[in-house]
Amino acid sequence: MMIKKIKMYPIVMVFFLMFISCSDDSAGPEGLDLSQGEGAFTVTGALDVEHKGEAWYTVDPQTDGTVFQIFISDVEFSIEPDANDDVSFVLEFRQESGSGSFSISTGSFQVGENMTFRGLYADNNSATAYETIGSSGGSITISSHSNGQLDAEFEFTGTNRDGEGNVNVSGELRATCLGGQFNPNCS
Numbered sequence: 001m002m003i004k005k006i007k008m009y010p011i012v013m014v015f016f017l018m019f020i021s022c023s024d025d026s027a028g029p030e031g032l033d034l035s036q037g038e039g040a041f042t043v044t045g046a047l048d049v050e051h052k053g054e055a056w057y058t059v060d061p062q063t064d065g066t067v068f069q070i071f072i073s074d075v076e077f078s079i080e081p082d083a084n085d086d087v088s089f090v091l092e093f094r095q096e097s098g099s100g101s102f103s104i105s106t107g108s109f110q111v112g113e114n115m116t117f118r119g120l121y122a123d124n125n126s127a128t129a130y131e132t133i134g135s136s137g138g139s140i141t142i143s144s145h146s147n148g149q150l151d152a153e154f155e156f157t158g159t160n161r162d163g164e165g166n167v168n169v170s171g172e173l174r175a176t177c178l179g180g181q182f183n184p185n186c187s
Contacts, residue, residue, distance in 0.1 A: 034174045036149060039072035041091060041171025045157075046130070046164060047123060051089050055175040057150055059102070059185035066102035068095040070140075070152065072173055091169065092120045093140055093154070104145045111156045112137030119156045121169050130158030130167045138169075148177035148186035 034040060039055030053074040060067045070093040075086050095109075095117045109116040112132045117140055122129040132138070138156025145151075155170035177186030 034172065036174050037176040039091070039171065039173030039175065041072065041154075041169055043121060043123070043167050043169050045167040046160065047126060047128070047167055049089075049123070049125075051091070053089070055173040056178045057175045058178045059104070061102070061185065065097040068097070068102065068104065069093065070150070070173070070175055072171075072175075088124045090120075090122045093117045094120070104142070104150065106142045106145055108139055108141045110137060111140055111154070119154075119158060119169070121158050121167060128160055128162075128164060130160050130169075132156055133159050133161065136166065150175045150177070 034055075037055055038052065040050070040052040043049045043051070051072070051074070053072050055070070055072045057068070057070040060069075072091040074088055093111065111117045111119045113134065113136075115132070115137060119132040119138065119140075120129060121131075136157040136159040138154070140152055140154040140156075142150060142152045151172075151174050153172045155168070158167050158169060160166070179186055
């Protein structure tokens with residue numbers, strides 16, 4: 001079962017890259033005053049950009065554990081491929097539990113290949129994705145989580161699998177649970 005989990009992460013990255021198209025809708029995280037459901041971050045290194053966009057999270061119970069994902073993008077992700085045509089960037093944090101039980105906790109967590117969370121930044125303008133593989137990594141601090149809302153700050157270094165360099169990603173978010181108050185996995 002663990003082999004499936006490891007192989008799914010690159011598939012998610014490829015999925016996002018397949019459905020994103022050229023669009024430059026960047027906004028800077030300077031002077032943040034984020035509303036619920038927003039996130040902003042800066043990328044430096046191989047790319048130098050600032051983004052502000054929609055922020056949401058999902059909790060997906062599965063038979064062999066739970067997948068917890070936090071996203072920031074300029075378009076809220078949809079399972080309908082045509083709805084993702086205008087996406088120019090996506091930032092994802094992913095945690096997979098090894099058991100059937102799971103609860104979102106506040107605190108600081110390591111982001112890295114074999115850490116609590118894995119990180120991914122995909123940029124359509126450069127058609128490149130950077131993730132926490134090898135020695136790259138960082139942290140995410142979840143400062144609050146209640147009633148389908150989550151606040152966090154993060155920083156990590158991501159590496160391109162094709163050897164095209166590294167990026168440093170840092171920012172914050174005020175995410176809303178996908179499915180809202182009527183989703184039992186949001187609380």
